[in-house]
Amino acid sequence: MAGCRVGVFLLLGLLWTACGVKTPLVSPDLELPKAVGGFEVIIRGKTVLFTWPAPDGKHREEISGYRLFYEDLLADRQRGCNCRRFHDLAFVDPVSSEIVDGRLQLKLDIDPVWMGKLYSYLVVPVSRKGFAGAESEEEVVLWEPSPPPPSSLTAVPGDRTATLQWKSPPGESVRYLVYRRSGKAAFPLHPVNAVPLGKPHFEEGGLRNGTTYHYAVRSIAAGGPPWIESVSSPEVSVIPLDRKAPASPIGIEAIAGPGRVRLFWEENKETDLAGYRVYRRTKKEKNARFIGEVKTPGTAFTDSSVSAGVRYEYSVTAFDHAPEPNESAPSRKVTVVAQ
Incomplete structure (x- = not known):
């Protein structure tokens, strides 16, 4: 987008977002929080998950929290504004917030008014003195309803493999993400397949024979990433088995x-x-x-x-x-x- 980039800074509780506004004077000796890496927006069914690595060690002591911002890109274009207008969406306290697999998670219900809008999201760390650090990379979402989930998921075990098949949602042009878990663990944030599948079939190798694996599949809409995912299909379980017999003994x-x-x-x-x-x-x-x-x-x-x-x-x-x-x-x- 053309025009000036508005820096998002917090100082003594003040939010600076206007175009052309100079940032507050900051002592050159003051070390501001570094930008958050690995910021992701994950959309599933009727919820949206904002997640990024939780602070550790020294950073945990320096950071009071994170501010999550969004920008309505289409609205700004319609107004003819050349500026970046970010709005405050939420404050995340790393102490009281949910942390899963070393990542902070903020889960929100999807607001129906978002549908059809193009939103850009970013997160900013805030120091204990109220200063904002550098902005994360942006995640841009074109909001649309999530597709229906796949149905009739089946899993067939093989030697260190599992072969999955399912039925596509009727009348939908979708792709698929496959999720796997084992034991009592929850499904991870990211799917097994890095590239969405175009067909209702998936085979995974390299599994451990005798271990129980649980699978679920989600449909995704045409856009993305970030993908707009359906809710999960019904879960299925499979235990890969070694079906290959040894060779017959020789030299008897x-x-x-x-x-x-x-x-x-x-x-x-x-x-x-x-x-x-x-x-x-x-x-x-x-x-x-x-x-x-x-x-x-x-x-x-x-x-x-x-x-x-x-x-x-x-x-x-x-x-x-x-x-x-x-x-x-x-x-x-x-x-x-x-x-």
């Missing part, structure tokens, strides 16, 4: 000794290997039956429940650490006559 050998049969095989290379299972069958048995288990790093098994002169057929499988262990196909079979 059987050696008969007095009253026992000793089995040996080569070590599997899988990083999530838990151990091996040993199966045995006699000529009279239709199917092999489980007779023992060997935990890693073992690669040998002794069968002491044999009868002399009986021919035994052995095979070995490998299994992993999944909550419901994946078991490999049997190794090649080896046959031996017990002594």
Whole structure:
């Protein structure tokens, strides 16, 4: 916007906002609060959230609070004003305000009179002596109603993955943001996908098998950022599972000794290997039956429940650490006559 930029300064409780007004005289030795970084405006459903990093250490002692300002950009243009006219929206006390994940949060109900307006927002730190610091970067919002949320959200688990699908709001041209949480934590401020999705489908990898994840999806209107988000879809939960079995053991050998049969095989290379299972069958048995288990790093098994002169057929499988262990196909079979 052309014209002069009005500095927003507080001195002894006075707000200076007129075009061309000189800022108060400030001692060159006075250290004013620095500009707030990471200022964000997040709009969801019928609420708007203003958030920025909470002060810490030395800054916590220096800052008495923050003033949140807004400017009606369209109104100023219609008046032909070349100035920046910011209005006081709220004062945020860092001591009494909500702090989540190290960020101050101010939540307000959306006023219907905002619809169709173009507002610019910024936040200014205020020192304990009443001096205002530098202004944050501005966040500009073209206000419009939030879209309806997605419906029929489903989640299918995979090996360290979750695949989501949902139905789009009828008659709406929207994109989507996906949110994930685990445990008892609330959904974070920011979505999993940095770029809004154009289709009602999302697959996330790199998850931890056996951990419960909760997902919700929100529609967003065409403008932004800041995005105008819908309320959340109904939440769904998913537990990624390792469904890939280890390779079959190789190098199986059987050696008969007095009253026992000793089995040996080569070590599997899988990083999530838990151990091996040993199966045995006699000529009279239709199917092999489980007779023992060997935990890693073992690669040998002794069968002491044999009868002399009986021919035994052995095979070995490998299994992993999944909550419901994946078991490999049997190794090649080896046959031996017990002594």
